[in-house]
Amino acid sequence: MELYIDAQPLLGPRTGIARYVECLSSVLARDEQINLSLAFNRLLKGVKEPEIHQYALATGASIVNNVYPYKVLRRLFKPNLLYHVPYDLFSKKADIFHGTNFVYTPVVKGKTIITIHDLAYMRFPETTSQRIYSHHSKWVPYSARQCDHIIADSLQTKQDIIELLKIEESKIDVIPLAADNRFKVIDDFNVKLILEKYDLPKDYILFVGTLEPRKNLTGLLQAYSALRRNSVVDTKLVIVGTKGWKFSPIFQLIQDLALQEDVIFTGFIADEDLPAIYNGARIFTMPSIYEGFGLPILEAMQCGIPVLGSNVSSLPEIIGDNGLLLQPNDTKAWAEAMYRLLTDHETHATFSNLSIQRAENFTWEKTALETMNIYQKVLSR
Structure with a gap:
């Protein structure tokens, strides 16, 4: 052929x-x-x-x-x-x-x-x-x-x-x-080296994607702000991706919510470093209002990271029952779900295993x- x-x-x-x-x-x-x-x-x-x-x-x-x-x-x-x-x-x-x-x-x-x-x-x-x-x-x-x-x-x-x-x-x-085979659970030493390269802490909340309105980063920031206000959690939010269309409201909202010290933008991350960035996360989030597929969800799951995703468009097809699905703009639900996965070690371990199991289907x-x-x-x- x-x-x-x-x-x-x-x-x-x-x-x-x-x-x-x-x-x-x-x-x-x-x-x-x-x-x-x-x-x-x-x-x-x-x-x-x-x-x-x-x-x-x-x-x-x-x-x-x-x-x-x-x-x-x-x-x-x-x-x-x-x-x-x-x-x-x-x-x-x-x-x-x-x-x-x-x-x-x-x-x-x-x-x-x-x-x-x-x-x-x-x-x-x-x-x-x-x-x-x-x-x-x-x-x-x-x-x-x-x-x-x-x-x-x-x-x-x-x-x-x-x-x-x-x-x-x-x-x-x-x-x-x-997800590409490079996305997998990797040892802590290699993760540590990459996190040091980008000056990142360990066990952060992670988002990967283009900074644009469809990704609903403003919704994620609102939920993250609520999480920080209403709990003792001091976990950082790491946002990986390049600036897309209409990205400026994202940075303005960070100023308005006084999150300048808590939200880290890495910009572009080299392909060879991205698996370690996933592995360094405690949880992965995709609050999009629409996705045709949502490949970063699978990349995170293949690395054994518990995922939170919107319960709209294609994301329920990808995540199934192996992650938490939430209304994209339900600030309270997102804050509570993040708190649960960050603080309940048994729940975190369960969803980590479920992520790996789900990714094996793709x-x-x-x-x-x-x-x-x-x-x-x-x-x-």
């Missing part, structure tokens, strides 16, 4: 989509039935040739590159999404082109599958930047209609695609993601096998 994967997300921020491309392509590249090519546009601003070849060497895949500048592609073709499309594809036939980042590629000769990770821009447009909203509003519905098949990360996303994009159910399959080998089955199903039509 000649398989082309849109690998452009690998060259951007290390978000969930980049991890999806990295882990999926790494497993698929080991399949003897597949001749895998990673599609990059090397002429995009900021793209570094060594990074492209690094991913190819890591997976054993070949590379296809774009020889036309982005601006030229935008003038020549109808969709403005062709920054993902390497020029090599115009003259080569792929059995499957897998658009890993929402979009359909109309110039590819062969079957096209896209992965839609979420429809947050439709469910909660007020939490989405104008740039993303305009882009997705125009091209995600178009891509969903024109492609041969759609992969959704969760049942929530599948239902959103059916309801909001009016796509027939038979065109959509759900394939959950997984592996990239399983995700890749199910994805391969979709490729075969589409090719057989």
Whole structure:
């Protein structure tokens, strides 16, 4: 099978989509039935040739590159999404082109599958930047209609695609993601070294994700403030992630709540250090108002960290009964749940074990096998 994967997300921020491309392509590249090519546009601003070849060497895949500048592609073709499309594809036939980042590629000769990770821009447009909203509003519905098949990360996303994009159910399959194998329980010595590197205490409350409205960090801060006011707990809150859209209210709220000494922002954390950051936490929190999947939840669970998540969108699918699910804006409930996990050692140990058990249900080998089955199903039509 000649398989082309849109690998452009690998060259951007290390978000969930980049991890999806990295882990999926790494497993698929080991399949003897597949001749895998990673599609990059090397002429995009900021793209570094060594990074492209690094991913190819890591997976054993070949590379296809774009020889036309982005601006030229935008003038020549109808969709403005062709920054993902390497020029090599115009003259080569792929059995499957897998658009890993929402979009359909109309110039590819062969079957096209896209992965839609979420429809947050439709469910909660007020939490989405104008740039993303305009882009997705125009091209995600178009891509969903024109492609041969759609992969959704969760049942929530599948239902959103059916309801909001009016796509027939038979065109959509759900394939959950997984945490990379690097996320695991590691020894205290290695954790200590990384915590010292970032000047972090041990046993903190952890959040990992982009600083943007959909992640509901303001809600988490309100709950954390209530926890500190109403108990003797002095546990720090550590927030890992880059600044996204409309992040300034988060910092203003910290000032208003006088939490400057208690909340630690690390900014970007290198991939190789992130497992230790999870392991150094006492509990992990994801108070999002919407998630298409919520990969950091699984990363934390695989490290044996008890998790608290919102009881909305896809998070109940991921957490199941193996963590605590709460209304995203119930300040009192979040404060009480954090206090319980921080102070009740027996409860903490129970949910730590439950986290590991739950994470075992999600592996990239399983995700890749199910994805391969979709490729075969589409090719057989």
